[in-house]
Amino acid sequence: MKKPTVLFLIICFGIGILSYYYFSEGNEPEAFYSVTTNTKLEMIRNDLAELKADLKKKGKYNCCIKNDCSWCAIYMGHCPCEDLVSRKGSEKSCPECAAAWNKKQGKIPGIDPDAIQVTTFGVFGLEKEGHHHPD
Ligand SMILES: [Zn+2]
Numbered sequence: 001m002k003k004p005t006v007l008f009l010i011i012c013f014g015i016g017i018l019s020y021y022y023f024s025e026g027n028e029p030e031a032f033y034s035v036t037t038n039t040k041l042e043m044i045r046n047d048l049a050e051l052k053a054d055l056k057k058k059g060k061y062n063c064c065i066k067n068d069c070s071w072c073a074i075y076m077g078h079c080p081c082e083d084l085v086s087r088k089g090s091e092k093s094c095p096e097c098a099a100a101w102n103k104k105q106g107k108i109p110g111i112d113p114d115a116i117q118v119t120t121f122g123v124f125g126l127e128k129e130g131h132h133h134p135d
C-alpha cells in the first residue's frame, strides 16, 4: 500500500473510535421495565406532567437536564437546579438531576458534572442539624 493510503486508513479508524466514544457517552446500560395499567399511577403521571408544564410556563421550573426532573416538582413545586448547578465552586442539584449529570445528560454548557453535589433541600431533614428548612 502507498503511504497516503495507509495514513488515510489510520485517520478513518481514529475518527471511528472517537465518534464511538462521543456518541455512547450519555447512553445507559440496557434495562427493562414492565408497563403498568395502574390507573392511579397513570393519573399521577398525567397530573405531574401537567403541573410541570404549568410551572415551566410560569418560569418556576428551570431544570438543568435533558428530561426535566420530577423530583423537584414532587417535593418542592418548583425547580431551581439550573441556577444551582451554575454556581461555580458550590454546584449542587436534586438527586434526579445529579444522577442525570453523572450520565452526561445535563443541558447547561460549561458545567463540570463531577463537581455537582446532591442535595435534598432539607426535605428529609438529612442535613447536619437534621432540620427541615422549607424556603
Ligand atoms: Zn435540573
Ligand SMILES: [Zn+2]
Binding pocket: 063, 069, 070, 071, 072, 079, 081, 093, 094, 095, 096, 097
Ligand atoms: Zn430537580
